[in-house]
Amino acid sequence: MNNSKNKTWSIVLSMGLVLGLIGVSGLVLSDDDDEYEGNGRWRQSRLDVAPVNNAFYKEECGSCHFPYQPGLLPARSWQKLMGGLEDHFSENAELDAADARQLTAYLTANAADTSNYKRSRGISRSLAKDDVPLRISTTRYFKRKHHELSARMVKNNPEVRSFSNCQLCHTRAAQGAYNEHQVKVPGYAGWDD
Ligand code: HEC
Ligand code: HEC
Structure with missing residues (x-):
């Protein structure tokens, strides 16, 4: 040793x-x-956003894609998104009213604008007050962090396809860790070589 x-x-x-x-x-x-x-x-914390700690959320909002941490969007975004689940990025993700209310409460209580975690603060700060993004991947903060990635690495990469698939590149996304040293772009040995 x-x-x-x-x-x-x-x-x-x-x-x-x-x-x-x-x-x-x-x-x-x-x-x-x-x-x-x-x-x-x-580094104060190895975690960039608070991990998901709600089993119901993981089950309902993690069935089609990675269950995004509430700290990745501000409360106003979660409210808008939860109000339009019947047309959710061209899919029907509708829930009954009581379930939707419960999940909205969880999301807004832990949203980016109420969290002290590093990435949550970064995302919040990158948005104008009247900006209500429905995607994490269209926020200014996100775009700044990913501007070096080409279409070949994401959209045209058969192993990735979309920036929405955080967990494919961020090997510890489920734990709330998005640090650039824990990233691997599928199909690319060293994405920044
Ligand atoms: C029926 C499948 C389905 C369910 C269930 C579902 N989603 Fe989605 N969601 C999608 C699709 C499809 C996309 C678009 C993915 C893409 O562009 O690659 C998406 C995208 C998103 C995005 C944007 C990701 C980005 O690009 O930044 C968020 C946020 C999101 N969903 C939140 C939720 C939440 C919260 C729930 C639970 C209430 C939920 N989703 C349940 C299908 C679903
Ligand atoms: C195609 C692979 C890929 C996908 C998908 C992806 N990322 Fe990234 N992400 C990267 C790479 C590579 C970096 C490092 C970029 C750099 O250092 O220039 C990065 C950087 C980041 C950073 C900043 C890390 C730092 O140390 O500064 C955050 C936060 C982040 N991503 C969050 C997300 C979230 C949330 C999602 C899903 C909504 C996501 N990423 C989807 C590849 C990806």
């Missing part, structure tokens, strides 16, 4: 303890050491 590895582990473990104390669940410890952000700063 070399020293730096032990050091990394002890930092990872103490961060895990701190996060545990502030009530963040679903933290998975791993031995990749990308907490260091440079300039003497260490």
